[in-house]
Amino acid sequence: MIYLDYPASTPLDPAILARMLPYFSQDFANPHATQHEMGWQAEEAVFQAQSQLAAAIQAKPQEIIFTSGATEANNLALFGLFTGRGSLAAAQSPAPSEILLSGYEHESVSQAAHMLAYSHPAIKVKTILPLAAHRSEGGSEGVRLPSGRITPSLLAEHLTAATKLVSVMAVQNEFGTINPIAELGALLRQRGIVFHVDAAQALGRVDVAHFADYADLISFSAHKAYGPKGIGALYLCQNSALTLQPLVVGGGQQHGMRAGTVPVPLVVGLGQAASLATARYRDDESRIAVLAARFFDKISQAWPDLVLHGLPLSDSSAPVPQRVAGILSLGWNGVRAADLLPTLAKHVAVAAGSACHTARLRPSDSLLALGLRPDQALASLRIGLGRMTTAAELETAADWLIAVRQAVKSL
Numbered sequence: 001m002i003y004l005d006y007p008a009s010t011p012l013d014p015a016i017l018a019r020m021l022p023y024f025s026q027d028f029a030n031p032h033a034t035q036h037e038m039g040w041q042a043e044e045a046v047f048q049a050q051s052q053l054a055a056a057i058q059a060k061p062q063e064i065i066f067t068s069g070a071t072e073a074n075n076l077a078l079f080g081l082f083t084g085r086g087s088l089a090a091a092q093s094p095a096p097s098e099i100l101l102s103g104y105e106h107e108s109v110s111q112a113a114h115m116l117a118y119s120h121p122a123i124k125v126k127t128i129l130p131l132a133a134h135r136s137e138g139g140s141e142g143v144r145l146p147s148g149r150i151t152p153s154l155l156a157e158h159l160t161a162a163t164k165l166v167s168v169m170a171v172q173n174e175f176g177t178i179n180p181i182a183e184l185g186a187l188l189r190q191r192g193i194v195f196h197v198d199a200a201q202a203l204g205r206v207d208v209a210h211f212a213d214y215a216d217l218i219s220f221s222a223h224k225a226y227g228p229k230g231i232g233a234l235y236l237c238q239n240s241a242l243t244l245q246p247l248v249v250g251g252g253q254q255h256g257m258r259a260g261t262v263p264v265p266l267v268v269g270l271g272q273a274a275s276l277a278t279a280r281y282r283d284d285e286s287r288i289a290v291l292a293a294r295f296f297d298k299i300s301q302a303w304p305d306l307v308l309h310g311l312p313l314s315d316s317s318a319p320v321p322q323r324v325a326g327i328l329s330l331g332w333n334g335v336r337a338a339d340l341l342p343t344l345a346k347h348v349a350v351a352a353g354s355a356c357h358t359a360r361l362r363p364s365d366s367l368l369a370l371g372l373r374p375d376q377a378l379a380s381l382r383i384g385l386g387r388m389t390t391a392a393e394l395e396t397a398a399d400w401l402i403a404v405r406q407a408v409k410s411l
């Protein structure tokens with residue numbers, strides 16, 4: 001089996017596992033047990049992990065709130081900001097409060113925003129589409145969009161006096177676009193608008209070192225960066241004077257921001273993942289870029305109708321990288337991805353569309369937001385490369401893709 005689904009999850013790095021293991025056994029104490037030495041040691045491990053993640057983004061350890069993953073971090077950011085006493089939605093004022101999202105945020109951001117709007121008449125949600133996708137009665141007419149990148153000028157066009165929060169992901173999980181977080185953040189700082197960044201796919205792929213200088217809230221997930229599943233974090237800038245309403249209440253742990261015993265082995269894993277991401281992202285990206293280009297060339301030779309959604313693989317004229325190398329959304333004509341998957345699934349792990357409960361595929365919202373028609377979105381696969389991907393694996397995976405599509409076409 002060849003694994004090319006790294007944006008969905010990554011294998012746990014053995015060095016990270018080694019650091020986690022003692023906290024499952026001999027160092028098992030509750031980090032909130034402040035009456036004894038074993039509790040203090042567990043608390044110290046939690047502080048270390050906070051410090052490691054904070055160091056990756058130049059923040060302070062106490063600005064890190066651990067959550068169960070990026071989904072919960074995103075929910076905490078949005079529900080936390082717009083409910084409770086510190087709500088950004090003006091309680092008595094009839095003026096609306098707008099949440100502005102990119103058109104291809106993860107569902108844990110977009111659904112949270114839409115739920116807020118549903119339950120609070122004063123909250124409105126607006127989305128930024130990089131170029132307007134024309135929608136007709138029968139679905140999306142689709143203008144194919146070159147970019148999928150939120151630029152400062154695009155953001156500025158969508159801001160209004162009512163905009164209270166902007167949420168833009170750092171790296172898009174389906175087509176790999178990198179958004180210019182520093183520039184977007186600088187613009188929002190000038191206007192005093194709160195900025196949330198979903199960095200779930202950014203850790204380990206791009207330079208996140210100055211994110212805390214530009215964003216008020218940042219979401220992370222360990223299992224996307226060679227850490228364990230079930231742990232993530234939300235950075236909350238202390239200088240921003242923002243107050244969040246917690247989602248989980250009880251024993252008041254984590255300064256009341258997220259009750260429940262902090263899972264020490266998992267947070268140790270997240271801390272290590274953050275440190276390793278900082279140390280390795282450059283080397284990983286440059287190695288993956290070479291592999292991805294070779295893989296794409298091989299498939300394009302076999303399939304002349306192949307398109308890469310979003311931005312081209314390498315654009316040497318761009319002063320900073322505008323896409324990551326290892327997240328490729330490939331599209332072609334005719335054959336639906338769902339017809340390739342039954343055979344492919346046993347040999348190559350890739351992703352197609354958005355799986356729903358019935359395991360039927362529906363077109364990905366993010367690809368539709370990029371301007372694709374539903375039939376184009378359904379004739380697409382996401383190939384996700386990672387640290388352990390080899391050239392030999394990609395050769396074999398390309399052979400499989402080429403053979404399977406040929407077989408389905410000739411049925």
Ligand code: PMP
Pocket residue numbers: 007008068069070071072106108169171172173198200201220221222223231232
């Ligand atoms: N945001 C993005 C951009 C993601 O890709 C994902 C995972 N697919 C999440 C949030 C959710 O992360 P988690 O699995 O940690 O809840």
